[in-house]
Amino acid sequence: MNNGTSWEDAYTNLQNALANANPGDEIRAAQGTYLPGTTPAATFLIDKNLHLLGGYDASTGARDPEMYVTTLSGDLNGDDAEDDLTNFRSDNARTVVRIEAGITNATLIDGFTIRGGHAGGSGAANESGGGVYALGAPVIRNCNFEQNYALMSGGGLYLGGSGSEGALIENCLFEKNRADKPFDAGGGLYVGNVEGNGVSVSECRFIENEGGRGGGLACIDANLQVANSTFMGNVNERQGGGLWCWQNTSNLSLEVDGCTFEGNQSSFGGGLYFVSSAGVQNDSLIVSNSIFVDNTVVPNSIGWDQAGGAINTGIGEGSFNNTILIDNCGFYNNSSTQSGGGISSGMQGDLNNYQITNSVFSGNTAAYNGSGFSVFLGGLNNQLDMQSCAFSENEAQLSGGGAFVLANEIAGQSNVMINGCTFSQNTSSDGSGLLVQSRGQNIEIEVKNSQFLQNTAMDYAASAAADFYGTGGGTGTFTVDSCYFEGNYSYWSGGVEMGTGYNGGGDFDFYLSNSTFLGNSSTEGGAIGIWTDDGGMANFHIENCWLDGNTSTLKAGGIAIYPNTPNFHAAISRTEITNNQSPEGGAIYIFESPNPIPFSEGPSCKIENSLITGNTSNNAAISVDSIRNFQLINCTIADNSGGGIGIAGQSSLTLQNTILYNPGFAEFVGTSDVAVTSNGGNLIGDGSLAAHAHSSYDQQNTDPLFAGMDDFHLTENSPAVDAGVDAGNLSDTDLEGNSRVINCVDIGAYESEFTVAMECLTGSREVVAGEVKLSPNPATDFLN
Secondary structure, eight states, rough: OOOSSSSTOOSOOOHHHHHHHOOOOOOEEEEEEEOOOSSOOOOOOOSSOEEEEEETTTTTBBBBBTSSSEEOOOTSOOOTTOOSTTTTTSSSOOOOOETTTTOOOTTTEEEEEEEEEEEEOOOOHHHHOSEEEEOOOOEEESEESOHHHHHHHSSSEEEEEEEEGTTEEEEEEEESSSOOOOTOOOSSSEEEEEEEEEEEESSEEESSSSBOOOSSSSEEEEEEEEOOOEEESOOOOSOOEEEEEEESSSOEEEEEEEOOEEEEEEESSSSSEEOTTTOOOOOOEEESSEEESEEEEESTTTOOOOOOOSSEEEEOOTOSSEEEEESSSEEEEEEESHHHHHHEEOSSSSSSSSEEESSSEEOOEEESSSSSEEEOOOOOOOOOEESSOOOEEESSSSOOOOOEEEOTTOOSEEEEEEEEEESSOOEBOSSSEEEEEOOOOOOOOEESSEEEESSEESSOOOSSEEEEEEEEEEEEEEEESSSSSSSOOOOSSSSSEEEETTTOOEEEEEEEESEEEEEEEEEOOSEEEEETTTTTEEEEESSSSSEOOOEEEEEOSEEEEEESSEEEEEEEESSSEEEBBSOOSSSSSEEOOOOSSTTOOEEEEEOOOOOOOOOOOOSSSEEEEEEEEEEEESSSEOOBBBBBEEEEEEEEEEEEEEEEEESSSSEEEETOEEEEEOOSSOSSSTTTTTTOOOOOOOOOOOOOOOTTTTTEOOOTTOOOTTOOOSSSSSBOOTTTTSSSSEEEEEESSSSSSOOOOOEESSSSSSESOOOOOOOOSSSSSOOO
16 A cells, blocks of 8 residues: 555655655654655655654664665765765755745654755755755754755755744764855855754764855854764865854854864864854854864965964954853864964954853964964953963964964953963964053953963064063053963063053053062063063053072073163062073163163163062173163162172162172172262162262161071161161062061161161151150140
8 A cells, every 4th residue: 555554555755755744743764765856856845743764674663773774865866976066966956855934843854864965056945955955943863964065055954044943953964065155154054044042953973064154064143052063174265164153133142062173174263163243232152161173274265364273253343242252162283374273363342252261272373373362352341351271382473372362453441351371381473372462542451360381482582471562552551460480481571571662652551460480581581571662651560579590691680671762660569589690680681772862851660678689690680771760779689699780871870778788799880970879778788889878877888687598687686677768758568568667667678577776767857766745735836
């Protein structure tokens, strides 16, 4: 009878079984190959909800889709050549399976190989969905899509329109399918214009598919969830080798969780490409628990740039409240022929939020900037937040070996926070671990609780493991707090560079605090370099840092300071600069190179409550050239090899409450054109400052009687106890954070607990220390 009531009476034609089925029926297909008809227009039509199951043994009724392969084929003449999607295909069915609108999750397609579809006709319906063209929302499970072709979109499977909301694709293989047109998409799978609950893809594999955009999977204007799936060896010429998503509509999301992207290739986003286009709002990309390895971007198309070996994202101008979140992901050995070996992103619009958390970037490469991560920020009130990420062994030819961040000229009131990250063994020309550049207005940059270890800036004039640069007329603040720098190398500034200038200059505040610099090296500025140039204006604040064992081969074993514009102001406080070495300026080198020399209202540098000891140089621990306003207040400069301070080139030095004690070397050396002012309260180990000392309040040729070797606290009998001058210009705390004045102010970096003086020095007169009694009480006149 062949009416499908039993295997003995099974249909001999699947089309008849589908046509005669009632809603809710289950159709079982035995092992074999089934053709939809004899002409390219033929298709297996599903226009009612039913279950279509393959993988049966007709003789026993047993089901095992892997053993009893059931194929729905569009190769009507049986002449297709394997892996050739061009020749011998004119006779093929344009779409092997067509699923009409109105189909819901009540329809299940399970256990089939669908191959040989060739949607190469004219009109959208005949140019998409070579394997399956679906306007409904079926469940497709345990199916293989192989060797299918679409001139436009969805070589393997096309899901389009509101009718596809809720479609489920589970445990399917998409292999060697193609979508051909350069600007069309989805070699394996295409999802378009599906809002609401969208489409869910899980436990799928996308292998060696090709597409103009989205070699493996493409979505446009759709909510899409992709989970526990693999994208491997997919290729396209333009965007998204593995997965491509373009959102022109608001309130849409792409969620990728637990996926692997390996060996995919395109021009943008070798693994994944995502864009929220101009004017949209509340779109989101969430990528979590996923691995990206060996993905690449290369110049596939003439005139196209390249970026984002693993991921490329973009948020368009005029868009707002969009979110990108990348969490607990790994990026390994991805590459870009331009920027962003791991990730490259552009964020325009306003009030957008970008978060990267708990992720690893290792072994990625980029010919330009940001081998691990590269982002360009524009628009207003945007937020970039990077937390608990690790960047190691990445290499960029230009800037940002680990990560590169640029706030461009149209950026404003935006914030960048990098917290708890590690940058190790990365290489580049500038910013071998991290480079952050700001050209925008009121940009706030913060790097906190992060480590920079053994990063290398490769080229001549290269700079810093962490490079912070304001330019282009920008304004804002850079903050580095509670960070650790060890074993980094560059030509200029081994650990950190901070500066502003060029292209209109900039006006920035720089804060560097609570940070440690150990064993970094450079040609100039072993640990730190700060500068302004060409219109730059900056205030630098270095506080509570420790610089130990850093080296430079020319100048500034610890800190290099180049104030080359009038509006340069640096304050270094509560900082220990120890055991650094350089031929010139073992601890600090300052050189101003203005034209004319020096500026009439020049830059300033003040060092306060700091310890400078154990540094080695050929001249002095601190070497100063051509700066008019340099102050040392309550500092201890002791036991340095090469001497204490050397100044030249019309420089001006002001000393107050400072110890200079470097036995065997000159405490002070100066050229004939310098000026030295003592505010008093200084203790000097020799007579080299006799001509400049305050006759009443300075002590010459005096031993400060430190507590012990390498212990620069004061003993009870030290002549520095209570011997300083309080001119109303002192800070509240000493080097260790203790109260700066106990009884009378001490000389040097440490305030002792001892009290010896009954009268304190103010610089203008002596005052009695201790209790003051007024009588009568209340007073009837002023006390002067």
